Amino acid sequence: MRSVMDHEYCRQLKQDGVLFDDPRTLAWAGRDWGRLVHRAPLVVLRPRTSGDVAAFARFAAEHSYPLTPRGQGHSSAGQAQAPGGFVVDMRALDSVGEVGADSVTVGAGARWSQVLAETLPRGLTPPVLTDYLELSVGGTLSAGGIGGATQHHGLQVDNVVSLEVVTPQGEVVTCSAERNADVFDDVRAGYGAYGIIVNATIKLVPAHTRARRLQLRYDDLSVFLADQRRLLAEGCFDYLEGQVELADDGVNQYVIEVASFYTDEPPPRAAAVLGELAYHRGSEEIEELTYFEFLNRLADAEAMLRAAGLWDQCHPWLNLFLPGSAAEPIVAGAVKDLVPADIGAAGFVLVYPFDTGKVTAPRLELPDEPVAFLFAVDRGSACADRAATRRMLAANELIHDHAKAAGSTTYLGAPVPAAQVT
């Protein structure tokens, strides 16, 4: 059978240093953050221009090879892999254009930290950022991109002005809500299946310089969720998230994390509303940070996890959108018997609400209710301990199936089946 590298076109690309078929590159492209799914492609394209992407997409279409873009490879279930096909490594297409009054055009391979490095000195910021800034623009726009500002602005996919997309046929299309809207609607939260985003024009809003971050503790899930809903309805904080802190004795703590962004003084309503909440008085932690320090808060955690060898673990992650009406029983059932060892030293559990009415991207599947909760049970296991990894995956499957039956939707793809880890 004819191999890909028998094509003169591919041999030329390899000679030009943009196409790779060496075992090291293929193994790299067959791995991701999750370290659970390993499927190497036939070749990896490292384009220098969007024209390289378009020409290669035409070749792939003509010869019926699957073509999958890859940003930072922080997927947890093989989403950016292309077994029997081609991976397009988008990292070099990371230009950040001139920052305009309310938007900036960036290469899809740019990381959000690179975008901020250009916009913040001009007093501007994307309205919504993920908790971790080292994800690519193309990668989060293909997933959704949820964060603590989603309560006000929807997800990152809802804050895009226009996109330049290479279609699966290799056509270059500029799309927006007004122009080629079908392409715009397909690629946002489309996981790379409907085209490769090569450039994105992202909405920008004025950025404050400082952030006041508060963490408020609860020992009752019901009270915690009620206060989160209250904060969502009030909208008085710029950022709203929350975590479950698991305890060995089963007495979990629930922590609301909110932040106000400001330049002179934090808004008075944010302080006043605290008096109306039912958190444990005296448990609150208050931190004053620059706006960027707040956005980049996972950088220290990343350094610590890397030093401890926990960053490169296996990551049996489960991310769900729960319908507001069923959030409490689903979360209660999921965390009831969960102890820290069940999620691993680097694991965490996130719960926070948002207004589904702010979400406009049609491919993002959400519960059909005005309020939904992100519920993330993100575990970490030593990859060598296959049994522990399988146990975590099986536990995720149970939560997933129960939550789906109660009207939840899956975010970032279905969990990896435990049986797949042998």
Ligand SMILES: Cc1cc2nc3c(=O)[nH]c(=O)nc-3n(C[C@H](O)[C@H](O)[C@H](O)COP(=O)(O)OP(=O)(O)OC[C@H]3O[C@@H](n4cnc5c(N)ncnc54)[C@H](O)[C@@H]3O)c2cc1C
């Ligand atoms: C530590 C960590 C923290 C995270 N925090 C958050 C968070 O707060 N909020 C949140 O929403 N998510 C979060 N995520 C998940 C993350 O947003 C997604 O996994 C995202 O897809 C990863 O981006 P990436 O650049 O690594 O994409 P990749 O893993 O490389 O690709 C992901 C998907 O996007 C597609 N894709 C990549 N580039 C393009 C492109 N240019 N055009 C079209 N499709 C493309 C791929 O084919 C694949 O389907 C987090 C992940 C990690 C590891």
